[in-house]
Amino acid sequence: xxxxxxxxxxxxxxxxxxxxxxxxxxxxxxxxxxxxxxxxxxxxxxxxxxxxxxxxxxxxxxxxxxxxxxxxxxxxxxxxxxxxxxxxxxxxxxxxxxxxxxxxxxxxxxxxxxxxxxxxxxxxxxxxxxxxxxxxxxxxxxxxxxxxxxxxxxxxxxxxxxxxxxxxxxxxxxxxxxxxxxxxxxxxxxxxxxxxxxxxxxxxxxxxxxxxxxxxxxxxxxxxxxxxxxxxxxxxxxxxxxxxxxxxxxxxxxxxxxxxxxxxxxxxxxxxxxxxxxxxxxxxxxxxxxxxxxxxxxxxxxxxxxxxxxxxxxxxxxxxxxxxxxxxxxxxxxxxxxxxxxxxxxxxxxxxxxxxxxxxxxxxxxxxxxxxxxxxxxxxxxxxxxxxxxxxxxxxxxxxxxxxxxxxxxxxxxxx
Numbered sequence: 106x107x108x109x110x111x112x113x114x115x116x117x118x119x120x121x122x123x124x125x126x127x128x129x130x131x132x133x134x135x136x137x138x139x140x141x142x143x144x145x146x147x148x149x150x151x152x153x154x155x156x157x158x159x160x161x162x163x164x165x166x167x168x169x170x171x172x173x174x175x176x177x178x179x180x181x182x183x184x185x186x187x188x189x190x191x192x193x194x195x196x197x198x199x200x201x202x203x204x205x206x207x208x209x210x211x212x213x214x215x216x217x218x219x220x221x222x223x224x225x226x227x228x229x230x231x232x233x234x235x236x237x238x239x240x241x242x243x244x245x246x247x248x249x250x251x252x253x254x255x256x257x258x259x260x261x262x263x264x265x266x267x268x269x270x271x272x273x274x275x276x277x278x279x280x281x282x283x284x285x286x287x288x289x290x291x292x293x294x295x296x297x298x299x300x301x302x303x304x305x306x307x308x309x310x311x312x313x314x315x316x317x318x319x320x321x322x323x324x325x326x327x328x329x330x331x332x333x334x335x336x337x338x339x340x341x342x343x344x345x346x347x348x349x350x351x352x353x354x355x356x357x358x359x360x361x362x363x364x365x366x367x368x369x370x371x372x373x374x375x376x377x378x379x380x381x382x383x384x385x386x387x388x389x390x391x392x393x394x395x396x397x398x399x400x401x402x403x404x405x406x407x408x409x410x411x412x413x414x415x416x417x418x419x420x421x422x423x424x425x426x427x428x429x430x431x432x433x434x435x436x437x438x439x440x441x442x443x444x445x446x447x448x449x450x451x452x453x454x455x456x457x458x459x460x461x462x463x464x465x466x467x468x469x470x471x472x473x474x475x476x477x478x479x480x481x482x483x484x485x486x487x488x489x490x491x492x493x494x495x496x497x498x499x500x501x502x503x504x505x506x507x508x509x510x511x512x513x514x515x516x517x518x519x520x521x
Contacts, residue, residue, distance in 0.1 A: 106195040106203070110213050111245075120157045121196065123179045129157050143175050160184035163230070182206055186221060189234045190241065194221045216247045224256035232263040233271050236296055240279040243287035254294065261295035272300050273381040280339045285329035288343070292322065303377060306350040313361045318436040321349045327434035332426060337387060341394035341427050344374040371396035393420055398427050404446065406462075409453040410499045413464050425451050462502040466491050469498065470507040471514065479511065481518040490517045 108115040122129065126146050130136045135149040144159035162176045162183050178184065181196060181204060188194035191209040203210065207221050218238050220227040228235050235257045242249055249257070264272065279287060288304065291297045297304040308322030317324060329342040348370035349363045356362065371392040378388035397420060402412035413421060425447065432443045463469060471494065473487045481487055494513060498505045 219250035224253045236275045243279045243282040243284045257294045264299040269382040310350040315438045328430040331430035331433045340391045367399045463498045471510045
């Protein structure tokens with residue numbers, strides 16, 4: 106109902122009913138017992154599946170997530186009372202129209218995220234709702250109602266009890282939302298202290314340097330705002346300076362430096378990804394972007410080809426978006442020069458891709474079998490010769506000709 110009232114197309118429909126699970130199963134020919142304990146039956150109809158849940162009253166939440174017992178009820182009002190936020194506690198049917206006992210439509214119109222009933226009770230039932238409150242605010246650009254905020258500030262440490270997988274899912278939804286600047290809300294409400302303490306250190310680390318005008322955390326938030334709503338890119342922006350607090354030094358002039366932060370940041374980001382149970386694919390891509398976001402090769406064809414090989418082809422062209430966001434989030438000092446350099450870098454890369462220049466051993470005009478036929482001893486020497494040939498071709502793509510490379514390989518093998 107929230108999406109409908111916002112004139113959005115819902116991604117899914119939550120169907121609730123006074124009918125018991127047994128009655129639902131009797132009404133439809135094909136059903137699946139999805140979660141009978143909690144009153145949910147999946148109805149298969151017309152090639153689609155619909156989850157149907159019986160109105161219920163939840164018992165105590167001893168584990169901070171699941172009710173110890175569920176009591177089915179014929180009262181829709183009792184069912185709506187257990188929902189998290191007013192904007193999620195509305196229902197509709199054709200006979201009654203909109204059922205909105207907690208003024209959710211009014212909160213939608215006012216742009217407010219408010220708990221149903223007592224915020225402390227709702228968060229006590231499931232602490233993840235505190236992170237969800239900020240996530241909804243970020244997705245909708247809403248404000249969190251004052252009593253709801255106060256309850257979050259008091260109870261945020263309870264998020265430490267929530268599983269890493271659930272924290273990760275909500276955090277990613279916020280990060281890729283239209284308003285990633287709500288990361289600041291997570292910090293101010295004490296949520297990051299419980300789930301991402303590294304971000305608190307960033308928010309508390311100043312950058313006294315001509316290239317910066319914000320602390321590390323605020324710079325990070327700004328960089329995220331300059332990126333598209335892409336999971337890998339936004340996470341790379343979030344973590345690109347994660348190690349700056351650990352790498353900070355101050356020279357005798359009072360200027361701060363952060364030597365080695367990209368490399369250390371990749372390691373630290375990896376630790377965070379493992380802690381939050383991210384998939385390996387996302388972790389590897391983001392950590393590589395963090396490691397190389399500050400790398401600036403010589404603006405020559407060969408220099409950029411070497412950069413692509415060194416940093417990995419998978420980082421392109423995403424790395425340009427990350428670098429551009431990083432520059433725009435810095436001070437205006439030398440910004441024009443930095444952006445001009447980046448444009449040059451990107452243009453050379455585009456030219457290389459259009460020409461399909463050789464950037465890997467697999468693209469060489471010869472391979473290991475050719476070298477063995479030449480008499481190059483099997484083993485380590487084959488790899489060494491192939492890498493020398495690749496360096497020749499990277500310097501001059503026109504040399505990627507079979508006969509030329511075979512001649513060079515023969516000469517290399519004779520040199521030992």
